[in-house]
Amino acid sequence: MCGIVGLLTSGHALPVGHINAMAAAIAHRGPDGAGFAAFIPGLPVASAARAEELPAGRVLLAHSRLAIIDTGEGGHQPMTSDDGSHVIVFNGEIYNYVELRDELVGLGWSFRTHSDTEVLLKAWMQWGDAVLPRLVGMFAFAILDCTARRLVLARDPFGIKPLYWTRTAEAFAFASEIKALLTLPGVDRTAAPQALFDYLRLGYTDRGEGTLLAGIHRLPPAHWAIIDLDNPAVEPRRYWRINLSHRLDIGFDEAAAEMRRLFLESVRLHLRADVPVGSALSGGIDSSAVVMAMRQLQGPSLDIHAFSYVANDKTLSEETWIDRVAAAAGATVHKVRLTPAELVGDLDAMIAAQDEPFGGTSILAQYNVYRLARQTGIKVTMDGQGADEMLGGYPVYIAARAASIAKAGRPLEALSFLRRACARCGYPARAALLRAGRWLLPQALQEPARRLVGESLVPGWLNGRWFAERGAVADERLPQPHGDVLRSALLDTFAERSLPALLRYGDRNSMAHSVESRVPFLTPQLAEFAFALPEHCLIAKDGTSKAVFRAAMRGIVPDAVLERRDKIGFATPQHDWLNAMAPWVESLLNSDTAHAIPAVNATVINATWSSVQKAGRPMPNYLWRWLNMVCWCQQNAICF
Numbered sequence: 001m002c003g004i005v006g007l008l009t010s011g012h013a014l015p016v017g018h019i020n021a022m023a024a025a026i027a028h029r030g031p032d033g034a035g036f037a038a039f040i041p042g043l044p045v046a047s048a049a050r051a052e053e054l055p056a057g058r059v060l061l062a063h064s065r066l067a068i069i070d071t072g073e074g075g076h077q078p079m080t081s082d083d084g085s086h087v088i089v090f091n092g093e094i095y096n097y098v099e100l101r102d103e104l105v106g107l108g109w110s111f112r113t114h115s116d117t118e119v120l121l122k123a124w125m126q127w128g129d130a131v132l133p134r135l136v137g138m139f140a141f142a143i144l145d146c147t148a149r150r151l152v153l154a155r156d157p158f159g160i161k162p163l164y165w166t167r168t169a170e171a172f173a174f175a176s177e178i179k180a181l182l183t184l185p186g187v188d189r190t191a192a193p194q195a196l197f198d199y200l201r202l203g204y205t206d207r208g209e210g211t212l213l214a215g216i217h218r219l220p221p222a223h224w225a226i227i228d229l230d231n232p233a234v235e236p237r238r239y240w241r242i243n244l245s246h247r248l249d250i251g252f253d254e255a256a257a258e259m260r261r262l263f264l265e266s267v268r269l270h271l272r273a274d275v276p277v278g279s280a281l282s283g284g285i286d287s288s289a290v291v292m293a294m295r296q297l298q299g300p301s302l303d304i305h306a307f308s309y310v311a312n313d314k315t316l317s318e319e320t321w322i323d324r325v326a327a328a329a330g331a332t333v334h335k336v337r338l339t340p341a342e343l344v345g346d347l348d349a350m351i352a353a354q355d356e357p358f359g360g361t362s363i364l365a366q367y368n369v370y371r372l373a374r375q376t377g378i379k380v381t382m383d384g385q386g387a388d389e390m391l392g393g394y395p396v397y398i399a400a401r402a403a404s405i406a407k408a409g410r411p412l413e414a415l416s417f418l419r420r421a422c423a424r425c426g427y428p429a430r431a432a433l434l435r436a437g438r439w440l441l442p443q444a445l446q447e448p449a450r451r452l453v454g455e456s457l458v459p460g461w462l463n464g465r466w467f468a469e470r471g472a473v474a475d476e477r478l479p480q481p482h483g484d485v486l487r488s489a490l491l492d493t494f495a496e497r498s499l500p501a502l503l504r505y506g507d508r509n510s511m512a513h514s515v516e517s518r519v520p521f522l523t524p525q526l527a528e529f530a531f532a533l534p535e536h537c538l539i540a541k542d543g544t545s546k547a548v549f550r551a552a553m554r555g556i557v558p559d560a561v562l563e564r565r566d567k568i569g570f571a572t573p574q575h576d577w578l579n580a581m582a583p584w585v586e587s588l589l590n591s592d593t594a595h596a597i598p599a600v601n602a603t604v605i606n607a608t609w610s611s612v613q614k615a616g617r618p619m620p621n622y623l624w625r626w627l628n629m630v631c632w633c634q635q636n637a638i639c640f
Contacts, residue, residue, distance in 0.1 A: 188215025
């Protein structure tokens with residue numbers, strides 16, 4: 001796990017000052033070492049431990065190292081191939097590197113290190129882009145082919161590891177984090193109107209290739225691109241996707257057995273490290289399953305350290321569940337509790353770590369969990385991210401399941417299911433019914449239907465004219481289902497609306513404290529299996545979510561945890577926190593930055609805050625997003 005940056009120019013050689021500044025901006029991602037490389041066509045690659053020791057180059061690469069596998073010199077980067085023809089900078093882990101290495105040895109390759117980096121480099125030299133679907137891991141990497149005079153960028157199937165790029169008048173640049181690109185002169189800092197609308201109104205971020213900055217782009221998950229040294233254009237190519245048309249004809253018990261096998265195999269691979277591996281434990285089914293699987297696979301000798309956020313509000317606290325799982329696993333649990341004063345102290349650093357605004361204060365809890373892990377001496381954790389979006393874990397999926405049943409010609413069964421499921425998990429039946437109806441409506445009718453029930457996509461606190469003049473579209477239509485509605489709903493949150501943002505939050509929060517966060521639910525094998533299952537395996541007839549996974553974990557996870565109906569996670573008392581932070585809120589609302597942002601009507605926002613304070617109105621979610629955006633604009637000198 002590391003940070004990578006690079007510069008490429010089709011013209012004159014670049015001085016090393018820019019690459020040094022870029023690497024320094026993400027040094028937190030890799031405090032265990034640094035390396036630099038420079039290349040000019042026709043000359044050997046030059047490498048150095050310090051940028052100042054490099055010559056100028058047409059291509060400049062840098063790496064900040066967090067040593068996890070082959071922690072000695074064997075894992076040092078940038079890494080050059082034995083013949084000098086290829087150079088790699090790599091952020092992430094390839095968990096099946098042992099198996100790939102054995103295969104490569106059988107093909108005649110030799111190895112001088114025990115690192116997954118060398119395996120990845122030689123696997124690319126052997127198989128090219130055909131190796132990408134074979135990799136089990138999280139990765140973002142750049143490989144320079146000195147002979148072909150091109151740079152290859154690639155990102156893992158789910159986008160667990162980040163990769164951004166931009167173009168200035170002088171160079172093409174890429175980096176693990178946006179802040180590294182913002183060190184370059186000439187980067188466009190203008191806010192992207194569509195992305196800004198999607199965030200402020202809908203709470204969506206990290207969608208597609210765009211970011212909240214018009215001049216900075218991301219390489220999408222499951223894509224790779226070739227950058228020609230003489231014509232550095234980016235044309236991403238997809239190498240993997242979920243196939244919604246694939247269906248498994250499988251019984252529930254057989255599905256549970258296969259789910260158990262796939263999950264345990266994934267956890268086994270994710271435990272590969274040359275340093276201790278801990279876990280983030282929320283007390284929910286997914287994180288509990290990870291901790292219990294660690295014990296199941298490694299036996300009593302494994303020293304498990306788990307890290308948990310505990311809310312002071314008893315209605316949001318999962319401490320009872322955390323303690324129950326820790327006792328069952330024989331794990332040492334470390335807990336963090338937060339106060340508003342501590343949050344105010346963290347906010348600037350937290351927003352800077354995230355690079356882009358984020359959806360709510362639960363991200364602050366996660367930030368502190370990873371800080372506690374690092375303070376305890378753990379630099380790798382395993383997390384339960386991704387299971388909800390694959391296996392139907394959120395209550396909102398009840399509506400999609402009901403819509404699937406109705407679409408199959410069984411409307412009365414759909415209504416009966418909706419009543420049972422909503423009663424089981426406490427989800428409002430009216431909201432579920434309305435959302436199920438939206439899934440069944442053609443896209444052309446979704447917005448008129450929304451207006452009929454009094455929902456506006458451009459409320460008064462947004463400057464609708466400003467967005468319209470810049471081509472931003474107010475649109476929250478659900479995609480047309482491809483077959484079963486539930487699969488379409490899952491894929492929508494999995495690939496577009498939810499998981500990409502959650503993965504960004506987890507990456508930045510963990511790496512801000514130099515901790516590697518691993519997510520064993522997110523492998524192509526597990527995802528393909530989950531998306532091919534019959535819908536009743538995901539959400540049972542009585543509304544039980546993640547039904548097949550609960551069955552798969554019987555005998556591993558305590559029954560009481562598997563039978564939970566509620567879902568809390570890293571829930572925080574956002575309303576109470578913001579009220580307690582009133583001076584901070586008011587200073588932001590009255591700042592010059594807030595009043596200079598044309599996308600929002602600051603007067604309406606201020607009136608909303610006043611009514612929350614004086615009349616005790618519920619805190620609208622958009623208020624946090626607005627405050628977060630003001631901080632982000634202040635920190636990054638954003639233009640409009």
